[in-house]
Amino acid sequence: MAFQESLESTIPEGFAWVAGHQSAGRGQRGNTWQAEPDQNLLLSFLLKPSHSLLENQFYLSKAAALGILNGLQQWATENYGEKLPLAIKWPNDLYLDGKKLGGILIENNFQAGQWTFSIVGIGLNINQTNFADLRACSLKSWMKSPQSFDLHDIYKHICKGIEKEYEYFLEQKFHLLDEAYHQKLFRFQEWHSYQDNQQEFIGKILRVNAQGLLIMEKPGGEQAYEIKELSFIFKD
Secondary structure (H helix, E strand, C coil): CHHHHHHHCCCCCCCEEEECCCCCEECHHHCEECCCCCCCEEEEEEECCCHHHHHHCHHHHHHHHHHHHHHHHHHHHHHHCCCCCEEEECCCEEEECCEEEEEEEEEEEEECCEEEEEEEEEEECCCCCCCCCCCECCHHHHHCCCCCCCHHHHHHHHHHHHHHHHHHHHCCCHHHHHHHHHHCECCECCEEEEECCCCEEEEEEEEECCCCCEEEEECCEEEEECCCCCEECCCC
16 A cells, blocks of 8 residues: 555655554565454555665664564653663564564555665554464563553554664764674574575574675584575574
């Protein structure tokens, strides 16, 4: 809906679509996003970065992820004095204490060879507590809150967080985004199990480069992975 409306209408940058329910949300690898009605945050932002930033477009993903995590942490600190163990799982998942809290999907539009806009789609588990057998959690389930949280209040904090990090992206302060991103990167500089198209192996994440490739240290040396070329294995 957001992408189509942006094609058909003149919508100002920063406009947000907020959904109460989404039954066919899309993610990476062809996955769908299932959410209970009115329990979570499901939103999309319209951003219009300069075409000159195209070669650094993965920094937009880094900025969005950092903005969300910083907004969530600010909300938790202000309201509950809580320190959330938040992390970014490459390429586009948001984790809380080792479980999936949400995800990001960015869709870019190009016209006449120019980057015209991006839709940053975000799904966050806030008050939902039933996840069947999925490795997922919500703020409510992790914080063991008997009360549901105010979605609008969390939304406002996330907006502020994204706005700040997006400014860093526009100002080309990529080193600041890169440093903060790697501080929050799930499994960064740790040895864990992974699966690529050849085998299961033990590797260590070294970094995520400007093109969004994950650089992994393996027993045979370093290797770069694109999205969909690598799966994380969880032993617990």
